[in-house]
Amino acid sequence: MEEPKITTIYAGSGDMYATYTVNPNKTNRYDEIKEEQKFLGKGIYNDITLAVYRCYRDGELKAEIESCSSLTIMYDEKFKKLPY
Numbered sequence: 305m306e307e308p309k310i311t312t313i314y315a316g317s318g319d320m321y322a323t324y325t326v327n328p329n330k331t332n333r334y335d336e337i338k339e340e341q342k343f344l345g346k347g348i349y350n351d352i353t354l355a356v357y358r359c360y361r362d363g364e365l366k367a368e369i370e371s372c373s374s375l376t377i378m379y380d381e382k383f384k385k386l387p388y
Contacts, residue, residue: 308379308380309326309337309379309380310326310337310338310339310357310377310378310379310380311325311326311327311337311378311379311380312324312325312326312327312377312378313325313337313357313369313375313376313377313378314375314376314378315369315372315374315375316374317374324337324357324359324367324369333361334359334360334361334366334367335360335361335362335363336359336360337357337358337359337360338357338358338360339355339356339357340355340356340357340358341353341354341355341356342354342355342356342368342370354370354371355371356368356369356370356371357369357371357375357377
C-alpha cells in the first residue's frame, strides 16, 4: 500500500505559527516533506529517537520540525477516505 504524502504542516498556534508546504502555488514551498527518525542517543535497551518532519528543496534539507503536540499535519487528498 502506498504511504500518504504530507502536503502541509502548521507548527505552533495563534499568531506564532509557521507553515511548511509542498503547494506549488506558494512562494516559500518545499519539494517534499518526509517523516523520519532522528537519532538522539543510545539507551540501555534501545536507541533513543524522535520523529521529525524534514522539508527538502532541490534534494537538500531546508527545514526540520521536531514532533510535538502543536503540529497540524495535512496529507494528500487521495488518502482522505479511509477503507473502513
